[in-house]
Amino acid sequence: MRTRPSAVLGAWVIALTASISIAHAQDGIDAARGFLQNGQPDRALAAAEQWIASHPTDAEARFVRAVALAELGRRAEAIAAFSKLTEDFPNQPEPYNNLAVLYAQQRDYDAARKALEQAIRTHPSYATAHANLADLYARLANEAYERALQLDAGREAKRPPATQPPLALIRTLGPTAPAPLAVAQQMPLASQSSSPAAAPRPSPNAVNPAVNAPAQPAPRATADSAGPKPAAKPVPAQTASEPPSAPTVTPPAPAAPSTTANEEVLAAVRAWADAWSAKDVTAYLAAYDKTFEVPGGRTRAAWEQERRQRVSKPGEIRVTVEDPQIEIDGDRAQVRFRQHYRSLNFNASTSKVLELVRRGQRWQITQEKVVR
Template sequence: MPSILTEFHLLKARKLCLSRKLLQLYCGTLTLVFIGITPASAYVSPQAIESLLLKGDSKAALAQAESLKKDLSPIDYANTKASALLMLGRWQEAANLLEPLYEKDRANLLVANNYAVALWGMDKKEQARKVLETALNSTSPAYRSLRKIYSAQAAEAYAKALNEKNSAPTPILMAASTTGADLVDKPVVVAQAPKAPAPGPASAPATPSSLAAAPIAQAPKTSPLATPVLEAPPAQVAATEKDTAPSPQELEMITANIDNWVKAWSSKNVKSYLAFYSPSFSPDKGLSYSDWLEQRKQRVAKPGAINVEISIMKVVKSKSKIVVTFRQKYSSANVNTNSVKCLEWVNDKGTWLIAREFNK
């Protein structure tokens, strides 16, 4: 008969064996649990497709994108397939694929670039320009600052070529937030330039230097608005002085002010929005200034999102005023309008401000 000590060792061995089996079973259960929580199919990299694109094999890249459609992330699939379509000159198909992504995220530079390429191929050149400019303006403060520097250098070179004093204002480079937006609250007076000389007889054309002498307060900004048409109004409007196009500096400042006016309005920044209006503003429809002011405060600050988009049609300088005609699209929770409007700007102590606003 086995000794008591032998039985003790046998019992200990059985317990150890049982413990090992339980541990194996536990580990197997954990493995099953981990397998259960692992995604059934993780997205794969589009690198293989991009390699084909870089080699110029667009047809193979298109076929590869289609075969991996279920394994690619939606944006990788759209971008790689659209790139292949663009290389094949299939502009409309690429635009249809990219447009939803662009509308969802207009700051995505890759999507914006490829969408613009598609539009350009469809001969929608102005729309392509707007797409790229909007993307750059919304994501790249460095781009906006560089444009300001280029503009200042061009004005200086132009003045030297004409042996004239450079009357263009020194640009202000804005600080930027993490979202890429310029940190500006209202128009900032840079400096008040000397007053322009008194206009001569009606027959005497305005000189470039006299047109550029008006003081401009708003720091230059690249405007995503459509390029305006500089057009003089009918001859019968001018009585004692011919209407002209504004100078390049004036045009830049006015379009920048309009751009910031639209942004302040769309973002419901009442203080910034009202800062663009002159104290001598004359409201339309017979309203008093105080009634108009209270009405605008309520409407701009009302609950709910609003969206304002404008496209400049023409800019005319008449005497000391600049009149901008534009198409305005406005939408809110309960209002949706599409109209042609006019803003009349005056130089108020060095700052271009709105003196009149009316529908055409």
């Protein structure tokens, strides 16, 4: 372990994928991110709070605000902000990670450990949380050794130098590099849409296809038989007082959605993500149905204008869909998946649900929402 002075306890290793000039920052949340990454947490805080005033449910803006509070040394407010994010977005590992950093800075290692374990339960492949947990255990081991020396003051022993491994504070809502679980994006389609096969239909050569025929007695032996066979047991004749029982008709099993329908829905979702990644605004907006429920009570025109600005902004964008789960009911479909968004100055992973409707040969989005 590397030796660091105790003053380094509060130091944070910042996880960044790239730096961005403030000249490229745009208004709103983009400006807040730009200020934060250029070492201006005070201006980042002001920009984030201004954006949150009109977008109170924006998880990205609230996360940037919490990071700015932490970097300004307003620890209690930062802890409250990250704690609220874990309540509202419990599937996001980054707020748990940053809570652990702040708890460790206060030497509340038990709370830090619990926060990191929750981050890992939320996203088992989250490398930063695993690294922070290892560093935290190193701190706990060092403190345990210090306590042992204090209890055994009469023993002559040379204690090893104190170690203060840093914990990494995350600035972006989402892992800084694609996580190993992203391999699930290439999961075979058959495993995504597999379903129990429909019950086989009776053969058309049956004597009476409308009912289940009773079992037939064994065939009589003939001269061509390979050998003597036991005689079939006689079937007792029915009497007039015993009417034949009503035949049992088994209702057919409901038909499962066809593999073709699943493929069409998945293709529509991937085309939507690809258009977003390619900044093809026309194709991206065309993926939304005319009945699409615009979030926030805005008009369709206002929403489209905002999406045009954000999708077409400078810099590379990459949007990928992980582990899609598809449910189809007639001309309606629902797709649950993990969305990974990557850009020059922002990374985020969210759980999302798309509702789609079939329009002729196309599936189009009628509702888009982030879920916990």
